[in-house]
Amino acid sequence: MQNLKAKLYSLVDETDKKKPISRIFNTFIMILILLNVVSMVFETVKSIYKPFEVYFKSFEWFVIIVFSAEYILRIYTADLAYPCGNKLKSIFKYIFSFYGLIDIISILPFYLPFTGLDFRIVRTIRLMRFLRLFKITRYNDSLNMIKAVIYEKRGELGVTCFVIILVMIVASFLMFYSENDAQPESFPNVLTCIWWSIVTLTTVGYGDVYPITATGRIIGGLISFLGIGLVALPTGLISAGFLEKVDKKQEQKTEEKKEENQDDNKDTKHETPKTKDDNFIGPIRRCPCCGKELD
Numbered sequence: 001m002q003n004l005k006a007k008l009y010s011l012v013d014e015t016d017k018k019k020p021i022s023r024i025f026n027t028f029i030m031i032l033i034l035l036n037v038v039s040m041v042f043e044t045v046k047s048i049y050k051p052f053e054v055y056f057k058s059f060e061w062f063v064i065i066v067f068s069a070e071y072i073l074r075i076y077t078a079d080l081a082y083p084c085g086n087k088l089k090s091i092f093k094y095i096f097s098f099y100g101l102i103d104i105i106s107i108l109p110f111y112l113p114f115t116g117l118d119f120r121i122v123r124t125i126r127l128m129r130f131l132r133l134f135k136i137t138r139y140n141d142s143l144n145m146i147k148a149v150i151y152e153k154r155g156e157l158g159v160t161c162f163v164i165i166l167v168m169i170v171a172s173f174l175m176f177y178s179e180n181d182a183q184p185e186s187f188p189n190v191l192t193c194i195w196w197s198i199v200t201l202t203t204v205g206y207g208d209v210y211p212i213t214a215t216g217r218i219i220g221g222l223i224s225f226l227g228i229g230l231v232a233l234p235t236g237l238i239s240a241g242f243l244e245k246v247d248k249k250q251e252q253k254t255e256e257k258k259e260e261n262q263d264d265n266k267d268t269k270h271e272t273p274k275t276k277d278d279n280f281i282g283p284i285r286r287c288p289c290c291g292k293e294l295d
Contacts, residue, residue, distance in 0.1 A: 171197045
């Protein structure tokens with residue numbers, strides 16, 4: 001039974017890239033998630049969905065069966081993925097983990113109509129199906145690397161976000177006092193001015209709200225320049241962290257290759273034959289005619 005569990009765990013274990021069965025299963029799940037998202041997109045196009053509704057529903061059934069089976073397997077092998085000495089604790093660790101919650105949320109909308117809930121509520125909850133896309137992060141090293149970088153740089157990112165929010169609030173107050181008299185409809189209060197601050201700091205500039213006074217334009221120009229630098233800060237932090245991770249991973253792969261080569265060299269080396277003389281180093285010398293060992 002334990003042997004069967006170990007085999008099932010190796011099937012669903014996304015961290016083991018060396019086993020072919022695990023690699024094939026992970027690739028299959030990734031493709032299925034992408035196809036499911038594409039299916040959800042085409043479901044919104046009535047001219048495509050209506051003629052092929054049966055096929056769309058059949059594919060949804062297939063996806064649910066696969067994802068449900070995967071969820072059950074992960075619960076069954078939870079003690080191997082989260083070893084803590086207690087089967088129940090391991091199951092709870094998986095269920096309430098990030099990926100465990102994504103797994104259950106991605107299949108939950110399908111089963112909710114069978115509970116007798118109001119259809120309007122179910123229809124709203126069914127929108128959560130798009131969260132299946134988050135399942136793909138489990139199988140993609142690059143996405144996991146970005147997640148690790150964001151976690152490692154959380155302090156710096158937090159400070160940067162705080163500065164951006166602070167500048168946004170200050171800009172909203174300045175713009176309110178500069179433009180309120182000239183444009184009471186566009187800048188009626190500070191809360192409304194926050195929208196202008198957001199689109200200006202992010203350099204989007206929709207043009208729906210803009211300053212017309214000289215003071216307001218000066219403030220708007222300064223905020224636009226600040227926005228270029230402030231918005232670029234989080235991007236720079238994540239990019240630098242991502243490059244560090246890539247370099248470390250490359251170094252790790254190089255070291256692993258070196259170790260493998262060293263092991264291969266050790267296996268191919270032959271021991272030098274010993275002679276009667278312990279002080280003699282080298283191969284045994286023999287007479288080319290008779291083959292006798294030479295002193």
